[in-house]
Amino acid sequence: MKRHLLKVALLLPLALVGCDGAVTAPPVEFRIPVEVAEVREDAVEDRIVTTGTLRARESVILNVETPGFLEIGRADGRRIAEGDFVESGMLVAETTGEDARLAARLNATRLQLEAAQQELERRQQLFDKKLASEEELSRTRATYESALHDYEMSKRTSERARIVTPIDGVVLKLARDSDGRPMADGQKVLAGFEVAHIAPTDTLIADVNLVGPELARVRPGQEVMVSHYAFEGMSLPARVLRLSPQMDPRTHTFRVEVEVDNPAGLLKPGMFVQAAIVAERREGVSTIPREAVAKRAGRNVVFVIDGQRAAMRIVSLGVGERTTIEIREGVTPGERVAVRGLETLTDGTRVRVITP
Numbered sequence: 480m481k482r483h484l485l486k487v488a489l490l491l492p493l494a495l496v497g498c499d500g501a502v503t504a505p506p507v508e509f510r511i512p513v514e515v516a517e518v519r520e521d522a523v524e525d526r527i528v529t530t531g532t533l534r535a536r537e538s539v540i541l542n543v544e545t546p547g548f549l550e551i552g553r554a555d556g557r558r559i560a561e562g563d564f565v566e567s568g569m570l571v572a573e574t575t576g577e578d579a580r581l582a583a584r585l586n587a588t589r590l591q592l593e594a595a596q597q598e599l600e601r602r603q604q605l606f607d608k609k610l611a612s613e614e615e616l617s618r619t620r621a622t623y624e625s626a627l628h629d630y631e632m633s634k635r636t637s638e639r640a641r642i643v644t645p646i647d648g649v650v651l652k653l654a655r656d657s658d659g660r661p662m663a664d665g666q667k668v669l670a671g672f673e674v675a676h677i678a679p680t681d682t683l684i685a686d687v688n689l690v691g692p693e694l695a696r697v698r699p700g701q702e703v704m705v706s707h708y709a710f711e712g713m714s715l716p717a718r719v720l721r722l723s724p725q726m727d728p729r730t731h732t733f734r735v736e737v738e739v740d741n742p743a744g745l746l747k748p749g750m751f752v753q754a755a756i757v758a759e760r761r762e763g764v765s766t767i768p769r770e771a772v773a774k775r776a777g778r779n780v781v782f783v784i785d786g787q788r789a790a791m792r793i794v795s796l797g798v799g800e801r802t803t804i805e806i807r808e809g810v811t812p813g814e815r816v817a818v819r820g821l822e823t824l825t826d827g828t829r830v831r832v833i834t835p
Contacts, residue, residue: 510831514819515784520812521766523805525759525798527696531687531737533750535678539646543672544639547574550664551654558664561653565644565677572642572654572674595619595626644677651748652676683739683746684720687754688732696758697722697735704755705739707746716740719756761798765806771816772796772804773824781810782817782824784832789817791826 543549552559552570559571602619605611653675654662668674685705689697703717716739723734737754739746746752771781772794779796782789794809810816817824824830 510829513817515815527756531685538678541675595623599623648677648679685737702757771818784815
Protein backbone atom coordinates (compact mmCIF):
# COMPACT_ATOMS: atom_id res chain seq x y z
CA MET A 480 0.00 0.00 0.00
CA LYS A 481 2.82 2.46 0.84
CA ARG A 482 4.58 1.52 -2.40
CA HIS A 483 1.45 2.37 -4.41
CA LEU A 484 1.04 5.77 -2.70
CA LEU A 485 4.70 6.61 -3.46
CA LYS A 486 4.19 5.86 -7.18
CA VAL A 487 1.15 8.17 -7.33
CA ALA A 488 3.06 10.94 -5.58
CA LEU A 489 5.83 10.74 -8.18
CA LEU A 490 3.37 10.96 -11.08
CA LEU A 491 1.42 13.98 -9.79
CA PRO A 492 3.96 16.66 -10.85
CA LEU A 493 3.88 15.29 -14.41
CA ALA A 494 0.23 16.18 -15.05
CA LEU A 495 -2.24 18.89 -14.25
CA VAL A 496 -5.72 18.01 -13.03
CA GLY A 497 -8.58 20.35 -13.95
CA CYS A 498 -11.59 21.22 -11.84
CA ASP A 499 -13.62 18.61 -13.65
CA GLY A 500 -10.93 16.02 -13.07
CA ALA A 501 -9.54 16.07 -16.70
CA VAL A 502 -5.78 15.79 -17.16
CA THR A 503 -4.16 18.42 -19.51
CA ALA A 504 -0.57 18.41 -21.02
CA PRO A 505 1.70 21.50 -20.67
CA PRO A 506 1.93 23.77 -23.79
CA VAL A 507 4.67 22.84 -26.35
CA GLU A 508 6.82 25.69 -27.78
CA PHE A 509 7.53 25.36 -31.56
CA ARG A 510 11.05 26.21 -32.79
CA ILE A 511 11.86 26.67 -36.50
CA PRO A 512 14.66 24.41 -37.74
CA VAL A 513 17.51 26.27 -39.46
CA GLU A 514 20.94 25.52 -40.89
CA VAL A 515 23.71 27.96 -40.08
CA ALA A 516 27.08 29.09 -41.43
CA GLU A 517 29.82 31.03 -39.72
CA VAL A 518 30.79 34.53 -40.81
CA ARG A 519 34.36 34.20 -42.11
CA GLU A 520 37.20 36.60 -42.72
CA ASP A 521 38.27 35.71 -46.24
CA ALA A 522 39.11 36.99 -49.72
CA VAL A 523 36.34 37.64 -52.22
CA GLU A 524 36.39 38.48 -55.91
CA ASP A 525 34.07 40.39 -58.19
CA ARG A 526 34.11 38.43 -61.44
CA ILE A 527 32.76 39.22 -64.88
CA VAL A 528 31.86 35.90 -66.50
CA THR A 529 31.70 35.74 -70.28
CA THR A 530 32.49 33.36 -73.13
CA GLY A 531 34.77 33.40 -76.14
CA THR A 532 36.60 31.39 -78.78
CA LEU A 533 40.26 30.42 -78.64
CA ARG A 534 42.76 31.16 -81.40
CA ALA A 535 46.53 31.10 -81.78
CA ARG A 536 48.40 34.33 -81.01
CA GLU A 537 50.15 33.97 -84.39
CA SER A 538 50.16 31.48 -87.24
CA VAL A 539 51.70 30.81 -90.63
CA ILE A 540 50.28 29.16 -93.74
CA LEU A 541 52.84 27.47 -95.99
CA ASN A 542 51.96 27.29 -99.71
CA VAL A 543 53.61 25.63 -102.69
CA GLU A 544 55.62 28.12 -104.77
CA THR A 545 57.28 25.65 -107.14
CA PRO A 546 54.96 23.08 -108.77
CA GLY A 547 55.93 19.42 -108.64
CA PHE A 548 55.38 16.21 -106.71
CA LEU A 549 54.78 16.82 -103.02
CA GLU A 550 56.94 15.04 -100.44
CA ILE A 551 56.17 15.60 -96.75
CA GLY A 552 59.18 16.05 -94.46
CA ARG A 553 60.33 13.57 -91.84
CA ALA A 554 60.92 13.98 -88.10
CA ASP A 555 62.61 11.26 -86.02
CA GLY A 556 62.38 8.93 -89.00
CA ARG A 557 58.65 9.25 -89.58
CA ARG A 558 56.41 11.41 -91.73
CA ILE A 559 55.33 14.68 -90.14
CA ALA A 560 51.66 14.55 -89.11
CA GLU A 561 49.01 16.96 -87.85
CA GLY A 562 49.49 17.65 -84.16
CA ASP A 563 53.29 17.36 -84.35
CA PHE A 564 55.48 20.14 -82.98
CA VAL A 565 57.93 21.63 -85.50
CA GLU A 566 60.78 24.07 -84.92
CA SER A 567 61.72 27.15 -86.91
CA GLY A 568 63.81 26.26 -89.98
CA MET A 569 62.52 22.68 -90.12
CA LEU A 570 61.65 21.18 -93.54
CA VAL A 571 57.90 20.56 -93.63
CA ALA A 572 57.63 19.48 -97.29
CA GLU A 573 59.27 19.86 -100.69
CA THR A 574 58.30 19.55 -104.34
CA THR A 575 60.34 17.32 -106.63
CA GLY A 576 60.25 16.06 -110.20
CA GLU A 577 60.69 17.50 -113.67
CA ASP A 578 58.36 20.43 -113.12
CA ALA A 579 60.36 21.59 -110.13
CA ARG A 580 63.65 21.12 -111.97
CA LEU A 581 62.48 23.02 -115.04
CA ALA A 582 61.08 25.79 -112.91
CA ALA A 583 64.41 26.22 -111.21
CA ARG A 584 66.71 25.76 -114.26
CA LEU A 585 69.53 25.84 -111.73
CA ASN A 586 72.10 23.89 -113.76
CA ALA A 587 71.51 25.91 -116.92
CA THR A 588 71.74 29.27 -115.22
CA ARG A 589 74.86 28.22 -113.32
CA LEU A 590 76.61 27.25 -116.56
CA GLN A 591 75.55 30.55 -118.17
CA LEU A 592 76.91 32.45 -115.19
CA GLU A 593 80.26 30.62 -115.32
CA ALA A 594 80.59 31.32 -119.04
CA ALA A 595 79.68 35.00 -118.57
CA GLN A 596 82.20 35.33 -115.76
CA GLN A 597 84.98 33.82 -117.85
CA GLU A 598 84.16 36.13 -120.76
CA LEU A 599 84.14 39.14 -118.43
CA GLU A 600 87.57 38.21 -117.06
CA ARG A 601 88.94 37.81 -120.63
CA ARG A 602 87.52 41.16 -121.75
CA GLN A 603 88.95 42.84 -118.68
CA GLN A 604 92.41 41.51 -119.50
CA LEU A 605 92.12 42.71 -123.09
CA PHE A 606 90.91 46.11 -121.91
CA ASP A 607 93.87 46.39 -119.53
CA LYS A 608 96.19 45.71 -122.49
CA LYS A 609 94.39 48.32 -124.61
CA LEU A 610 93.19 45.53 -126.91
CA ALA A 611 89.42 45.99 -126.17
CA SER A 612 87.30 49.09 -125.99
CA GLU A 613 85.47 50.30 -122.92
CA GLU A 614 82.19 49.82 -124.75
CA GLU A 615 82.96 46.12 -125.34
CA LEU A 616 83.85 45.71 -121.65
CA SER A 617 80.59 47.38 -120.59
CA ARG A 618 78.52 45.05 -122.81
CA THR A 619 80.32 42.02 -121.39
CA ARG A 620 79.78 43.25 -117.84
CA ALA A 621 76.05 43.73 -118.54
CA THR A 622 75.85 40.16 -119.88
CA TYR A 623 77.50 38.92 -116.70
CA GLU A 624 75.11 40.87 -114.48
CA SER A 625 72.13 39.41 -116.36
CA ALA A 626 73.51 35.86 -115.97
CA LEU A 627 74.11 36.45 -112.25
CA HIS A 628 70.52 37.65 -111.83
CA ASP A 629 69.14 34.60 -113.65
CA TYR A 630 71.24 32.27 -111.49
CA GLU A 631 70.15 33.91 -108.25
CA MET A 632 66.51 33.73 -109.31
CA SER A 633 66.94 30.03 -110.18
CA LYS A 634 68.59 29.42 -106.85
CA ARG A 635 65.71 31.09 -105.02
CA THR A 636 63.19 29.06 -107.04
CA SER A 637 65.07 25.89 -106.16
CA GLU A 638 65.08 26.86 -102.50
CA ARG A 639 61.36 27.57 -102.65
CA ALA A 640 60.80 23.96 -103.60
CA ARG A 641 61.80 23.28 -99.99
CA ILE A 642 58.95 24.42 -97.73
CA VAL A 643 60.39 25.44 -94.36
CA THR A 644 58.53 26.75 -91.32
CA PRO A 645 59.63 30.19 -90.11
CA ILE A 646 58.20 29.71 -86.59
CA ASP A 647 57.97 27.09 -83.84
CA GLY A 648 54.52 25.60 -83.47
CA VAL A 649 52.06 22.76 -83.85
CA VAL A 650 50.96 21.50 -87.27
CA LEU A 651 47.24 22.30 -87.27
CA LYS A 652 46.60 21.25 -90.86
CA LEU A 653 48.79 19.31 -93.30
CA ALA A 654 48.42 18.55 -97.01
CA ARG A 655 44.69 17.97 -97.50
CA ASP A 656 42.86 17.92 -100.81
CA SER A 657 39.78 19.93 -101.77
CA ASP A 658 37.57 17.37 -99.99
CA GLY A 659 39.57 17.64 -96.78
CA ARG A 660 41.25 14.24 -97.11
CA PRO A 661 44.96 13.75 -96.30
CA MET A 662 47.23 13.56 -99.36
CA ALA A 663 49.83 10.85 -99.82
CA ASP A 664 53.41 11.58 -100.84
CA GLY A 665 54.00 11.86 -104.58
CA GLN A 666 50.81 13.76 -105.39
CA LYS A 667 51.30 16.50 -108.00
CA VAL A 668 50.58 19.98 -106.69
CA LEU A 669 50.50 23.40 -108.32
CA ALA A 670 51.74 26.73 -107.09
CA GLY A 671 49.47 28.12 -104.38
CA PHE A 672 48.49 24.76 -102.86
CA GLU A 673 48.25 25.02 -99.04
CA VAL A 674 50.70 22.56 -97.54
CA ALA A 675 50.52 23.36 -93.83
CA HIS A 676 49.01 25.63 -91.22
CA ILE A 677 51.32 26.01 -88.22
CA ALA A 678 50.78 27.90 -84.95
CA PRO A 679 52.17 27.89 -81.40
CA THR A 680 49.64 26.63 -78.83
CA ASP A 681 51.52 27.01 -75.54
CA THR A 682 49.77 30.38 -75.24
CA LEU A 683 46.37 31.03 -76.83
CA ILE A 684 44.12 34.06 -77.21
CA ALA A 685 40.46 34.01 -76.20
CA ASP A 686 38.39 36.66 -77.96
CA VAL A 687 35.54 37.58 -75.60
CA ASN A 688 32.85 40.25 -75.93
CA LEU A 689 31.75 42.70 -73.24
CA VAL A 690 29.05 45.35 -73.09
CA GLY A 691 29.80 48.95 -72.11
CA PRO A 692 29.20 48.78 -68.32
CA GLU A 693 31.35 45.64 -68.06
CA LEU A 694 34.11 47.16 -70.18
CA ALA A 695 34.44 50.06 -67.75
CA ARG A 696 35.58 47.58 -65.07
CA VAL A 697 38.18 45.84 -67.24
CA ARG A 698 41.77 46.87 -67.98
CA PRO A 699 44.89 45.14 -69.39
CA GLY A 700 46.75 42.93 -66.95
CA GLN A 701 43.72 41.83 -64.90
CA GLU A 702 43.63 38.19 -63.81
CA VAL A 703 41.30 35.82 -65.67
CA MET A 704 40.40 32.16 -65.12
CA VAL A 705 39.53 30.20 -68.27
CA SER A 706 37.68 26.88 -68.25
CA HIS A 707 36.21 24.38 -70.70
CA TYR A 708 33.41 21.90 -70.01
CA ALA A 709 35.65 19.02 -71.13
CA PHE A 710 37.90 19.57 -68.09
CA GLU A 711 35.44 19.80 -65.21
CA GLY A 712 36.74 21.51 -62.10
CA MET A 713 39.90 22.79 -63.77
CA SER A 714 40.70 26.40 -64.73
CA LEU A 715 43.76 27.77 -66.48
CA PRO A 716 45.34 31.10 -65.53
CA ALA A 717 45.03 33.93 -68.02
CA ARG A 718 45.23 37.72 -68.20
CA VAL A 719 43.57 40.56 -70.09
CA LEU A 720 45.93 41.37 -72.97
CA ARG A 721 44.21 44.28 -74.72
CA LEU A 722 40.84 45.94 -75.27
CA SER A 723 39.41 46.82 -78.66
CA PRO A 724 39.39 50.59 -79.32
CA GLN A 725 36.02 50.43 -81.06
CA MET A 726 32.61 48.82 -80.66
CA ASP A 727 31.32 46.12 -82.98
CA PRO A 728 28.36 47.82 -84.76
CA ARG A 729 26.61 44.48 -85.31
CA THR A 730 26.66 43.15 -81.74
CA HIS A 731 27.12 46.46 -79.88
CA THR A 732 29.87 44.84 -77.81
CA PHE A 733 33.59 45.39 -77.33
CA ARG A 734 36.17 42.69 -78.04
CA VAL A 735 38.62 41.87 -75.26
CA GLU A 736 41.66 39.68 -75.93
CA VAL A 737 42.56 37.32 -73.09
CA GLU A 738 45.96 35.59 -73.13
CA VAL A 739 45.68 32.02 -71.83
CA ASP A 740 48.61 29.93 -70.56
CA ASN A 741 48.33 26.46 -72.10
CA PRO A 742 51.62 24.66 -71.31
CA ALA A 743 50.13 21.16 -71.40
CA GLY A 744 48.30 21.80 -74.67
CA LEU A 745 44.89 20.83 -73.23
CA LEU A 746 43.11 23.72 -74.92
CA LYS A 747 42.95 23.84 -78.72
CA PRO A 748 42.38 26.70 -81.17
CA GLY A 749 38.69 26.95 -82.02
CA MET A 750 37.45 25.81 -78.59
CA PHE A 751 34.56 27.71 -77.00
CA VAL A 752 35.56 28.61 -73.42
CA GLN A 753 34.27 30.45 -70.37
CA ALA A 754 36.35 33.34 -69.05
CA ALA A 755 35.95 34.79 -65.55
CA ILE A 756 37.62 38.22 -65.41
CA VAL A 757 38.57 39.29 -61.87
CA ALA A 758 37.40 42.91 -61.87
CA GLU A 759 38.12 43.41 -58.15
CA ARG A 760 39.61 41.37 -55.31
CA ARG A 761 39.22 42.20 -51.60
CA GLU A 762 41.30 40.51 -48.89
CA GLY A 763 40.45 39.97 -45.23
CA VAL A 764 36.76 40.94 -45.37
CA SER A 765 33.68 39.43 -43.71
CA THR A 766 32.01 36.93 -46.01
CA ILE A 767 28.89 34.76 -45.83
CA PRO A 768 27.07 32.45 -48.25
CA ARG A 769 24.81 34.33 -50.66
CA GLU A 770 21.86 32.21 -49.54
CA ALA A 771 22.09 33.76 -46.05
CA VAL A 772 20.91 37.15 -47.40
CA ALA A 773 17.15 37.77 -47.42
CA LYS A 774 14.92 40.69 -48.33
CA ARG A 775 12.66 42.30 -45.74
CA ALA A 776 10.80 45.52 -46.62
CA GLY A 777 13.17 46.09 -49.52
CA ARG A 778 16.28 45.86 -47.35
CA ASN A 779 19.06 43.25 -47.28
CA VAL A 780 19.03 41.39 -43.97
CA VAL A 781 20.57 38.34 -42.33
CA PHE A 782 19.46 36.37 -39.28
CA VAL A 783 22.18 35.99 -36.68
CA ILE A 784 21.64 32.97 -34.43
CA ASP A 785 22.14 33.86 -30.78
CA GLY A 786 21.37 30.87 -28.57
CA GLN A 787 17.87 29.71 -29.50
CA ARG A 788 16.73 32.93 -31.14
CA ALA A 789 17.26 34.61 -34.52
CA ALA A 790 18.20 38.28 -34.49
CA MET A 791 17.46 40.12 -37.75
CA ARG A 792 20.16 42.58 -38.85
CA ILE A 793 20.24 44.95 -41.78
CA VAL A 794 23.48 44.46 -43.72
CA SER A 795 25.49 46.36 -46.33
CA LEU A 796 26.66 44.16 -49.19
CA GLY A 797 30.00 44.44 -50.97
CA VAL A 798 31.82 42.41 -53.61
CA GLY A 799 30.17 39.11 -54.45
CA GLU A 800 30.98 35.82 -56.15
CA ARG A 801 28.63 33.12 -57.32
CA THR A 802 28.24 31.52 -53.86
CA THR A 803 29.87 34.03 -51.48
CA ILE A 804 29.36 37.72 -50.77
CA GLU A 805 31.14 40.37 -48.73
CA ILE A 806 29.28 41.98 -45.80
CA ARG A 807 30.63 45.45 -45.13
CA GLU A 808 28.34 46.26 -42.18
CA GLY A 809 25.99 44.26 -39.96
CA VAL A 810 27.94 41.18 -38.88
CA THR A 811 31.40 40.28 -37.60
CA PRO A 812 33.58 37.21 -38.17
CA GLY A 813 32.76 34.33 -35.86
CA GLU A 814 29.00 34.98 -35.67
CA ARG A 815 26.59 32.41 -37.08
CA VAL A 816 23.89 33.23 -39.64
CA ALA A 817 20.97 31.16 -40.90
CA VAL A 818 21.36 29.79 -44.44
CA ARG A 819 18.30 27.48 -44.54
CA GLY A 820 14.80 28.11 -43.24
CA LEU A 821 14.90 31.91 -43.68
CA GLU A 822 11.46 32.09 -45.26
CA THR A 823 9.52 32.10 -41.98
CA LEU A 824 12.07 33.87 -39.78
CA THR A 825 11.42 37.22 -38.13
CA ASP A 826 13.34 39.13 -35.50
CA GLY A 827 13.34 37.16 -32.25
CA THR A 828 11.97 33.90 -33.71
CA ARG A 829 12.93 30.85 -31.63
CA VAL A 830 14.99 28.42 -33.71
CA ARG A 831 16.51 24.99 -33.54
CA VAL A 832 19.89 24.55 -35.28
CA ILE A 833 20.14 21.42 -37.39
CA THR A 834 23.03 19.95 -39.31
CA PRO A 835 22.72 19.31 -43.05
